[in-house]
Amino acid sequence: xxxxxxxxxxxxxxxxxxxxxxxxxxxxxxxxxxxxxxxxxxxxxxxxxxxxxxxxxxxxxxxxxxxxxxxxxxxxxxxxxxxxxxxxxxxxxxxxxxxxxxxxxxxxxxxxxxxxxxxxxxxxxxxxxxxxxxxxxxxxxxxxxxxxxxxxxxxxxxxxxxxxxxxxxxxxxxxxxxxxxxxxxxxxxxxxx
Amino acid sequence: xxxxxxxxxxxxxxxxxxxxxxxxxxxxxxxxxxxxxxxxxxxxxxxxxxxxxxxxxxxxxxxxxxxxxxxxxxxxxxxxxxxxxxxxxxxxxxxxxxxxxxxxxxxxxxxxxxxxxxxxxxxxxxxxxxxxxxxxxxxxxxxxxxxxxxxxxxxxxxxxxxxxxxxxxxxxxxxxxxxxxxxxxxxxxxxxxxxxxxx
Numbered sequence: 001x002x003x004x005x006x007x008x009x010x011x012x013x014x015x016x017x018x019x020x021x022x023x024x025x026x027x028x029x030x031x032x033x034x035x036x037x038x039x040x041x042x043x044x045x046x047x048x049x050x051x052x053x054x055x056x057x058x059x060x061x062x063x064x065x066x067x068x069x070x071x072x073x074x075x076x077x078x079x080x081x082x083x084x085x086x087x088x089x090x091x092x093x094x095x096x097x098x099x100x101x102x103x104x105x106x107x108x109x110x111x112x113x114x115x116x117x118x119x120x121x122x123x124x125x126x127x128x129x130x131x132x133x134x135x136x137x138x139x140x141x142x143x144x145x146x147x148x149x150x151x152x153x154x155x156x157x158x159x160x161x162x163x164x165x166x167x168x169x170x171x172x173x174x175x176x177x178x179x180x181x182x183x184x185x186x187x188x189x190x191x192x193x
Numbered sequence: 194x195x196x197x198x199x200x201x202x203x204x205x206x207x208x209x210x211x212x213x214x215x216x217x218x219x220x221x222x223x224x225x226x227x228x229x230x231x232x233x234x235x236x237x238x239x240x241x242x243x244x245x246x247x248x249x250x251x252x253x254x255x256x257x258x259x260x261x262x263x264x265x266x267x268x269x270x271x272x273x274x275x276x277x278x279x280x281x282x283x284x285x286x287x288x289x290x291x292x293x294x295x296x297x298x299x300x301x302x303x304x305x306x307x308x309x310x311x312x313x314x315x316x317x318x319x320x321x322x323x324x325x326x327x328x329x330x331x332x333x334x335x336x337x338x339x340x341x342x343x344x345x346x347x348x349x350x351x352x353x354x355x356x357x358x359x360x361x362x363x364x365x366x367x368x369x370x371x372x373x374x375x376x377x378x379x380x381x382x383x384x385x386x387x388x389x390x391x392x
Binding site: 023158 | 335
């Protein structure tokens with residue numbers, strides 16, 4: 001019995017404290033609430049939001065937000081089995097907000113020509129569940145060159161969540177029968193617009 | 194002491210003679226404009242922009258409420274707004290809501306403790322040793338922190354209250370915009386509703 005009273009007291013206390021903390025509201029559409037001894041007026045609030053278009057590949061291969069992936073550490077001629085894990089462990093994150101809800105795309109290209117005898121391909125193989133964004137990836141491999149290719153088709157405002165397992169998972173496939181090296185400073189560039 | 198008793202009697206008589214509150218006028222001035230700066234934007238791709246707020250100036254809007262002047266129906270003399278405010282001290286609660294706010298944008302507002310100016314600056318009420326409603330002060334809700342303003346007139350939220358007439362109460366706004374919101378300029382209407390009470 002003592003225990004029940006104690007529990008009832010706790011419940012009453014919790015309910016009372018929640019009532020005390022509740023913020024007061026009013027039906028301001030009902031003029032009777034303020035017609036005697038009160039009043040109602042308005043003004044206009046203007047809010048300006050900037051557009052956002054930022055893209056990133058995680059984990060960051062370099063410092064800061066580069067928006068690119070650097071594969072210069074890959075050495076042609078080494079066994080591909082050794083690098084295979086790293087070649088599908090990258091995730092493409094983005095945040096996008098546009099005027100008039102205009103759609104955006106994500107493009108991919110290289111900053112230098114891929115050496116003759118070698119091909120570098122990228123493919124979106126999975127979509128993360130984080131964030132809040134409409135998914136519209138390109139299906140199949142994209143052969144990389146200095147010419148931009150669409151890798152994510154038209155999408156509306158959204159954000160993918162940050163880091164691994166968010167956004168789009170990328171997989172690189174390198175065909176290098178001639179065992180040539182990538183040039184110094186070779187980069188893969190992602191651009192959102 | 195005699196003065197206090199006389200004033201108390203006057204106040205009580207005025208409460209008795211007016212079965213309802215005296216009418217007053219809410220004055221709202223200012224056209225608040227809040228612009229997002231590049232430093233207000235999310236810096237890491239993938240993150241939502243919604244957690245980063247940006248503010249208006251602290252006095253983007255000024256609010257005041259004073260009792261109207263009145264005319265005695267029998268003798269014809271006029272009592273000024275200042276006199277009415279001095280002799281009739283009520284409690285006023287201020288509720289706010291918006292209409293036309295875009296989706297995925299949070300509008301918050303606040304003011305600070307005792308912001309604004311008493312009207313009139315001094316009143317006989319201030320000298321009473323027992324003040325029925327307490328001092329003519331302003332008390333913000335939520336400890337003066339920002340309060341989310343609903344985009345729904347049926348649920349206008351109390352932002353602050355004050356005792357007696359008061360002018361030039363500054364209102365500051367903070368905006369938090371989700372990445373799903375539309376970029377550009379959006380206008381919305383902010384409603385300020387004052388409710389007076391005797392207690």
